[in-house]
Amino acid sequence: MxxxxxxxxxxxxxxxxxxxxxxxxxxxxxxxxxxxxxxxxxxxxxxxxxxxxxVRYCTVCYNLAEGELCRICQDPTRDRGLLCVVEQPQDLMAIEQTGAYRGLYHVLLGRISPLDGIGPEQLTIDALVQRVRQGQIREVIMATNPTVEGDGTALYISNQLADTGVTITRLARGITPGSVIQFANREILTDALVGRQKL
Amino acid sequence: MxxxxxxxxxxxxxxxxxxxxxxxxxxxxxxxxxxxxxxxxxxxxxxxxxxxxxVRYCTVCYNLAEGELCRICQDPTRDRGLLCVVEQPQDLMAIEQTGAYRGLYHVLLGRISPLDGIGPEQLTIDALVQRVRQGQIREVIMATNPTVEGDGTALYISNQLADTGVTITRLARGITPGSVIQFANREILTDALVGRQKL
Structure with a gap:
């Protein structure tokens, strides 16, 4: 112009x-x-x-870091037996903001997506498997996005970790606080029914 | 965080x-x-x-410039008898995008606003009056925003120019009161330019 x-x-x-x-x-x-x-x-x-x-990636968990290790990996008060697996540093941040989690993280830096040509080898899955094999971790919480690709990535990882004997869990699914049941879609309601809990 | x-x-x-x-x-x-x-x-x-x-202000019209003069003041094909007075460089840009105007501009860098403590002396009105007194300009088009302050500024300027004998017009009220020139679309601005009226 x-x-x-x-x-x-x-x-x-x-x-x-x-x-x-x-x-x-x-x-x-x-x-x-x-x-x-x-x-x-x-x-x-x-x-x-x-x-x-x-800013670079933490050499242990691939969260954002200014030195070798991110602040969470450096924090001695964190539960080193709990590992939460997320796709991106932003997901980690959202979970941190709940204040409900005191374990460590592993950031995949993406999700398996054959359509975009992203296979397991382009993510940090090898490093994750190595971390779990070191033996300190007792539970891996899959917190990938509740999408076809996120679920597929979680499934792939849980298969890779099957022989380690570690407990593998995933985030609960169901209706969200403040939502309206009549407008919830089929997938949400199916998840909520299947995962129903004692009142 | x-x-x-x-x-x-x-x-x-x-x-x-x-x-x-x-x-x-x-x-x-x-x-x-x-x-x-x-x-x-x-x-x-x-x-x-x-x-x-x-980037600084053009020493003649106070549009944005990289050197002494802005591109419009440097353009020999512009009608040097026509002067369009706007509040901000953004307003100038919006008018340029209509393609309907081929004269020069004068950017006030604001509008008179007693409530914000902005008087005529904080704007480029003195320079405008001097430009007009040099005699080359035959018509000054007031294109301040169609607000109380914009209209007041236009009125103040037309009083300052009253004794120069120059024709003073303002944009037709194709522009709606309370709106902002930089966000008006091409059609509205074109209509307003074509239908400009004597002030």
Whole structure:
């Protein structure tokens, strides 16, 4: 667009590549950055640079980390006999925010998805099997997404761990708090019926 | 949040300060930036830095510019007898996108707003009056936002220009009161330009 300077055009282009940012949002953000103090705008640029330079995956659990180990793996108060398997660091974060879990994690960095050409070898499943074989873990909780691919990944992993003797569980499924039964779909209600609990 | 690394937490904090970006969007963007190549993420950081270092206001019309003059002021094909007065560079951009205007602009960089403590002297009104007094301009089109403050600003400026003999018009009320120029669509803005009326 001729009416924009080159730098602004380039910034808007880069911003539209971000998830959830359309053309109008990118323009709004670009003008916001033009308006704020140089310090504030450069602090954002610096924060992006820092993340790319300092953040890597924990060498044990593949959570995000700034050094060798993530904060959870470093935490001596965590129950080292419990291992929760999630697809992405975001899932780990959501579980942490419940405050209901005090064990360790293993982040797969994806799920098995033949359609996208993602097989077990592209995930961190080998490292997971090795961790479990070391013998300290008594229970592996599968917390992959409740989708065809997430369930398939959990099944594949539980087969890989079958001979270790470790207990394998998965997150409970059922109706969600605040939902309405008449609008729940078949799969949800089937899960809720099959997993019904004593009142 | 203990489960996030320091760099990621800082990046999310900076992202939530952007307009339209809430906590969840900021997290999504942060994880996106963690996932993409270092080159791509650093290109965004660089684009932000570039904008802050290279973009300034045109010394004639106060549009965004990379040098002394903006692209529009430099364009020899523009009608130098027509001057369109807008509040912000975004408004100029919206009008440019109609393709219906081939004159020059003057960006006020705000509107008179006593409640926010913004008086005429904080805007570029003096420079506008000087430009008009130089004699080349035959018509000034007021394209401030159709709000109480925008209209008030237009009225103030038309009073300042009363003795110059220049024709003063304003955008036709194809634009709806209470709306914002930068978000109006092409059709509305085109109608408003074509049907502009004497102020």
């Amino acid at each position: 001729a009416e924009l300077t080159e730098s602004v055009t380039r910034l808007i282009e880069h911003l539209t590549r971000l998830p959830g940012i359309g053309r109008k949002s990118a323009e709004r953000i670009a003008y916001h950055l033009l308006r704020v103090s140089k310090d504030e705008a450069l602090a954002l640029a610096e924060a992006i640079r820092n993340v790319k330079e300092n | 203990a489960e996030l690394t320091e760099s990621v937490t800082r990046l999310i904090e900076h992202l939530t300060r952007l307009p339209g970006i809430g906590r969840k969007s900021a997290e999504r963007i942060a994880y996106h930036l963690l996932r993409v190549s270092k080159d791509e993420a650093l290109a965004l950081a660089e684009a932000i830095r570039n904008v802050k270092e290279n």
